[in-house]
Structure formats: C-alpha cells, structure tokens
Amino acid sequence: MTSRIAETFARCKAEGRIALMPYLMVGYPERGSTMALAPALEQAGADLFELGVPFSDPLADGATIQRAAEQSLRNGVRLPDCLRTAADLRAAGLQAPLVMMGYYNPFLQYGIDRLCADAQAAGVDGLIIPDLPPEEAEEASAACQANQLDLICFVAPTTPEPRIRQIAQIASGFIYCVALTGVTGARTELWSGLPDFLARVRQHTDLPLVVGFGISTAAHIRQVGAYADGAIVASALINTLDALAPEAQTAGAAAFVRGLR
Amino acid sequence: MTTTIDRPGRYGPYGGSFIPETLAPAVAALDDAYRAAQGDQAFWDELNALHQSFSGRPTPLTHARRMSDQLGGAQIYLKREDLAHTGAHKINNALGQGLLARRMGKTRIIAETGAGQHGVATAAVCAMLGMQCIVYMGTEDMERQKPNVFRMRLMGAEVRGVSTGSRTLKDAVNEAMRDWVSNPESYYLLGSALGPHPYPAMVRDFQSVIGRESRAQMLETVGRLPDVVVACVGGGSNAIGMFHGFLADEQVDLRGVEAGGRSAALGEHAARFSGGRPGVFQGTRTYVLQDEDGQIALTHSISAGLDYAAVGPEHAKLHDDERAFYTSASDEQALAAFQALSQLEGILPALESAHAIAEAMRLAPTMRRDQIILVNLSGRGDKDIFTIAGVLGVDV
Numbered sequence: 001m002t003s004r005i006a007e008t009f010a011r012c013k014a015e016g017r018i019a020l021m022p023y024l025m026v027g028y029p030e031r032g033s034t035m036a037l038a039p040a041l042e043q044a045g046a047d048l049f050e051l052g053v054p055f056s057d058p059l060a061d062g063a064t065i066q067r068a069a070e071q072s073l074r075n076g077v078r079l080p081d082c083l084r085t086a087a088d089l090r091a092a093g094l095q096a097p098l099v100m101m102g103y104y105n106p107f108l109q110y111g112i113d114r115l116c117a118d119a120q121a122a123g124v125d126g127l128i129i130p131d132l133p134p135e136e137a138e139e140a141s142a143a144c145q146a147n148q149l150d151l152i153c154f155v156a157p158t159t160p161e162p163r164i165r166q167i168a169q170i171a172s173g174f175i176y177c178v179a180l181t182g183v184t185g186a187r188t189e190l191w192s193g194l195p196d197f198l199a200r201v202r203q204h205t206d207l208p209l210v211v212g213f214g215i216s217t218a219a220h221i222r223q224v225g226a227y228a229d230g231a232i233v234a235s236a237l238i239n240t241l242d243a244l245a246p247e248a249q250t251a252g253a254a255a256f257v258r259g260l261r
Numbered sequence: 262m263t264t265t266i267d268r269p270g271r272y273g274p275y276g277g278s279f280i281p282e283t284l285a286p287a288v289a290a291l292d293d294a295y296r297a298a299q300g301d302q303a304f305w306d307e308l309n310a311l312h313q314s315f316s317g318r319p320t321p322l323t324h325a326r327r328m329s330d331q332l333g334g335a336q337i338y339l340k341r342e343d344l345a346h347t348g349a350h351k352i353n354n355a356l357g358q359g360l361l362a363r364r365m366g367k368t369r370i371i372a373e374t375g376a377g378q379h380g381v382a383t384a385a386v387c388a389m390l391g392m393q394c395i396v397y398m399g400t401e402d403m404e405r406q407k408p409n410v411f412r413m414r415l416m417g418a419e420v421r422g423v424s425t426g427s428r429t430l431k432d433a434v435n436e437a438m439r440d441w442v443s444n445p446e447s448y449y450l451l452g453s454a455l456g457p458h459p460y461p462a463m464v465r466d467f468q469s470v471i472g473r474e475s476r477a478q479m480l481e482t483v484g485r486l487p488d489v490v491v492a493c494v495g496g497g498s499n500a501i502g503m504f505h506g507f508l509a510d511e512q513v514d515l516r517g518v519e520a521g522g523r524s525a526a527l528g529e530h531a532a533r534f535s536g537g538r539p540g541v542f543q544g545t546r547t548y549v550l551q552d553e554d555g556q557i558a559l560t561h562s563i564s565a566g567l568d569y570a571a572v573g574p575e576h577a578k579l580h581d582d583e584r585a586f587y588t589s590a591s592d593e594q595a596l597a598a599f600q601a602l603s604q605l606e607g608i609l610p611a612l613e614s615a616h617a618i619a620e621a622m623r624l625a626p627t628m629r630r631d632q633i634i635l636v637n638l639s640g641r642g643d644k645d646i647f648t649i650a651g652v653l654g655v656d657v
Contacts, residue, residue, distance in 0.1 A: 109555030154282035
C-alpha cells in the first residue's frame with residue numbers, strides 16, 4: 001500500500017509543483033484553533049501538515065516557535081490533545097498527510113509503542129523528532145515501522161557526505177533538509193549554499209526532499225521549488241497569525257498560504 | 262566495581278546523545294578531539310602545570326575540628342575546592358575544556374551558567390588563553406548572583422541574559438545550545454557532567470582530580486580512607502569528580518545531596534531522584550523532574566547551582582546500582598549549615614556546598630568519633646552573601 005505521504009508527493013510531482021507543508025502548533029493561538037486552521041489551509045493549497053506538539057524546552061527552535069509552544073501549553077494542550085486533534089481533523093474530512101513534530105521526552109513518557117499505535121489510529125502519517133538522531137532512534141524506528149508511520153530523518157548543512165548516505169538508507173517518507181545552520185525562525189534571505197546542499201543529498205536518495213527552517217515567502221518557495229520537493233513554512237505562518245485580530249486569523253492564514261503559491 | 266560505563270556515552274540505560282542533526286558532526290568532532298587528547302601525555306602535563314600555577318592545586322584538606330566536636334560523632338574533613346581559583350571546583354573543567362578548545366583551533370567559546378561559578382571559571386580561562394567568551398545566564402540567576410555577573414564582565418566575557426522559560430539554568434542551556442546550533446564552529450564549554458556524550462565523561466574526567474587528590478590526602482594525613490564521602494549534586498560534576506576517587510573502594514559510602522528546596526511538591530525543589538523519573542532532557546537520558554506529560558518541571562532551590570531539572574547520567578547509573586545514595590537538604594537546612602560552618606570553622610561555604618555540609622551534620626552524630634566523613638566543599642560562599650542577607654532580613 002502506498003502511504004498518504006508518498007501519494008501526495010507523487011501527485012505534486014505529476015502536477016509539476018512543490019508540496020507546501022505549513023506547520024501548525026496544535027492549540028495555537030487558541031486551544032481550538034487548529035480545527036479551524038487546518039481545513040482552511042488545505043482549501044488554500046496546503047498539501048501536507050506538520051503538527052507541532054508543544055514542549056517546555058524546544059532547543060532546536062527559535063523565539064517564534066518557543067513562544068507558540070509556551071502559549072499552547074498555557075492553553076492546556078498536551079500530547080493526548082494533539083492526537084485527538086489529528087483524529088478530529090480526519091473525522092472532519094481532512095485529506096492531507098499529517099506529520100506530528102515533537103521533542104522526544106513527551107513521546108517517551110507517553111510510551112513510544114503506545115504513541116505510534118495511537119497516532120496511526122488517529123490518522124497521523126509520520127513523526128518528526130528533532131532531538132532524536134538516528135543513533136538513538138532504534139526504538140522509535142521499530143515502533144513507527146510496526147504502525148506504518150514514517151519516522152522522518154533530518155539532514156543539515158553540516159552533515160558530512162558519509163552520514164548523508166547512512167541517513168538516506170534508513171529514511172522513509174521524506175527527508176527533512178534543514179535549510180540553514182541555526183534554529184527555526186523566519187528569515188529574509190535563503191542560505192546561498194542551499195542548492196548545492198540539496199544536490200548533495202539528492203545523490204543519495206530518491207525520497208522527496210523537503211526544506212524547512214527560514215522558509216518565509218512566496219519568493220523563497222519559488223526558489224526552492226527548483227531543487228526541492230516540498231517546503232515547510234512555520235515561523236512566518238505563526239508571525240502572520242500573531243499580526244491578525246483573532247476573528248481574522250483563519251482567513252488571513254489561508255490568504256498567506258494561497259500567496260505562497 | 263571498576264567502572265560504570267558499558268560502552269562510550271552509556272551509563273546503563275542512561276546517557277547517549279540526543280541532539281539536533283545540525284550538531285551531530287560538531288559533537289562527533291568533539292568526541293574525536295577529546296579521545297585524542299586523552300591519549301596525549303603533553304595535554305595532561307600542560308593541564309597539571311596550569312592546575313598548579315593558575316588554579317592553585319592541589320587544594321588542601323581541612324579537618325573541621327570544632328564542628329566535629331560540637332556534633333560529637335564522626336570527624337568531618339573538608340576538601341577545599343572553595344580555595345581553587347575563581348572560588349569553586351568549576352575551574353577544573355573550564356581549564357581542561359579550554360585547553361581542548363585551543364587544541365581544536367577554536368576561538369569562540371560559548372557557556373551557560375547557573376550560579377555563575379562556571380561562567381566565572383570559563384571567563385577566567387578564556388581571558389588567560391585569549392579566547393572570546395559568551396556566557397548565557399537566566400535573568401533570575403543574574404539577579405541573585407550579581408557579583409558573579411560583574412566578575413565575568415570584568416574578565417572580558419559577554420554575559421547574555423536569558424528571559425525565556427523559568428529564566429534559570431535550564432533556559433541558559435537551551436540558549437547556549439541554540440547558539441551552538443547556529444555557530445557549530447564555536448566551542449560549547451558545558452559546565453556540568455550533563456548533556457550529550459562526550460560531555461558527561463569528559464567533565465567527569467576533568468573533575469576527577471578532586472577525588473584523586475582527596476584519596477591521597479586522606480591516606481597521607483589520616484592514614485585511612487573516609488567512611489562516608491558527601492557532595493552536593495546539581496548537574497553533579499563536583500560529586501562525580503569526588504566519587505570517582507573512591508568508586509573502587511567499596512567500603513566507602515558515597516552520598517550525593519540534592520536540593521530539597523521549600524517542599525517536596527513538584528516545582529518547589531530540585532531532588533531528581535526522589536521526585537523525578539527517567540526521561541530525555543538537553544541531550545541525555547537521565548532522571549528528570551517533569552510532569553505526567555513529560556514537560557520539564559520548574560525547580561526551586563536557594564542555591565542557583567543546584568536549581569536544575571536533570572542530573573548527570575552517570576549519577577543515574579550509580580543510583581540504580583546503589584553504589585551511591587542520594588538524599589536532599591532543604592533550603593532551611595542548607596542555610597543552617599552555612600551559618601554553622603561560618604561560625605565554627607571560619608569558612609563561608611557556597612550555598613550549593615552547604616547542602617553537603619547539612620548532610621554531614623545530620624550523619625555525624627549517628628557515627629562514632631573515630632569514623633570519618635569527607636565533604637567536598639565545592640565552592641566558597643562570597644557570591645551568596647546578598648541572598649543570605651535577604652533571607653536573614655539584614656541590609657548589606
């Protein structure tokens with residue numbers, strides 16, 4: 001059976017476009033926001049979603065996502081709520097693949113096997129765990145496999161060639177290519193080395209390459225569309241939400257995503 | 262027991278390296294560089310020479326006679342790390358890693374600090390070696406450790422306040438890691454036996470000078486080993502350095518003392534072994550104070566240096582193996598110990614070290630007069646006088 005993630009990238013490729021993957025911190029800005037935002041963004045052209053699970057100490061994230069995580073936690077959102085949100089989105093008819101992004105400790109405390117079983121049942125398609133390098137991922141990788149989830153691997157500009165090859169061998173779903181040497185956060189310019197970096201990764205895999213970190217504007221998406229299969233937009237979307245009055249946020253976020261095309 | 266390590270970076274189920282991919286090559290390069298340095302006698306010769314000429318090692322062993330007499334039980338001996346340059350054991354690690362950074366050709370050093378003792382030690386080493394020094398410190402810690410903030414700046418370090426989260430040590434570590442992720446060519450001089458491999462092993466090795474010296478000094482001056490060795494445990498670097506001198510001496514009872522804070526409620530203390538459970542935090546698997554969902558708990562201690570949600574992974578292994586025992590002392594007990602040592606021995610201990618003194622004061626009366634408790638007096642208390650004056654209601 002082809003996974004929803006593989007199907008989506010195949011469809012985007014056939015249509016000759018890059019897949020758009022907005023990041024939504026579950027329960028941000030309001031506890032129930034994700035239920036309104038995800039369907040609206042899907043309508044506006046989002047192909048996949050990265051669903052952020054809030055964590056108290058997100059050390060790979062910049063100020064924007066840190067703040068969103070703090071707010072989501074204040075809104076009372078925890079991992080079980082994130083799983084419920086995924087299930088509710090599926091029940092409401094959302095078609096796009098859902099990739100759940102969270103730091104390792106909340107997943108570990110929930111129980112990795114239990115998490116993967118529950119995520120699969122909720123209609124989640126994959127997991128992204130930024131503080132779980134492949135060396136430590138044995139348990140999570142086995143549990144994901146047993147539940148038909150993709151455990152998404154990262155490569156970074158600092159990752160040396162032999163390690164890219166090793167990571168490509170164990171990766172599934174897509175490869176998350178970190179677009180800069182730093183933390184998440186909106187940027188004005190893309191890193192000039194990005195095309196060469198993506199070309200290096202491409203040599204080792206046929207999996208879709210998705211760029212994230214710093215991708216903020218339609219111009220960025222056009223640029224990375226030349227060499228990547230997908231783009232994640234996170235902090236720039238959160239900044240867009242923050243700039244709007246609560247009642248204008250859903251429509252405003254949809255307009256932002258439409259504008260990225 | 263000879264060692265607590267099963268394979269590099271693992272302490273039973275604890276330890277490891279839980280870091281973002283961007284840092285994986287930097288951490289691997291550090292591991293390689295440290296292993297090369299480990300086998301290079303010239304590296305250790307230079308470190309030992311600087312320990313003598315710069316840090317003031319070996320630090321003395323002091324018999325706390327009046328305190329021992331007053332308690333009426335075991336004899337208390339103090340390993341005087343408070344007399345090391347910059348006022349605490351932190352210089353042992355800062356100097357070792359500083360030399361390693363120089364050997365790796367690094368010129369920009371990042372560090373985090375809680376009480377400020379590691380920041381001051383790092384600032385001193387960077388000044389001495391001519392390297393740029395950036396120290397992240399929670400703004401709450403900056404407030405309660407003002408003298409150390411000023412000392413760092415006097416030695417040319419840039420102190421960057423961290424006002425996210427609880428504005429204490431864990432947030433400073435997050436921010437230092439974010440800097441390192443953004444600048445992987447910089448050297449992250451982590452201050453405790455924590456974080457991803459190789460830090461817990463490397464910091465322990467640099468702090469093991471405490472245990473080695475102490476063991477030799479006990480044999481030389483008293484003619485026997487102590488019955489009990491006590492050290493306070495924040496991240497646990499002074500304790501692991503002290504304990505390693507006695508790990509092979511199975512008859513020696515090793516005791517780590519965590520911060521009991523104000524109460525046993527989550528958020529009111531930093532006693533990871535009694536109040537926490539295994540988890541993954543800031544690069545390592547160990548005992549972590551956390552809520553049911555795995556969110557990292559806030560902590561409290563009168564001493565900034567013990568106010569941290571996780572404990573070094575090797576302590577987690579020693580705890581599970583029951584080779585070391587972990588207790589806690591409350592804010593109040595630490596304060597009483599601070600006053601007792603000041604008045605009976607003329608030594609102002611750091612509030613961190615006062616937790617170890619408190620445990621010794623509790624144990625001594627239960628022991629015979631010919632028994633010995635060795636306490637690692639990990640730092641001096643000058644930095645804490647404003648905190649203590651505040652608690653005592655005195656205007657300084």
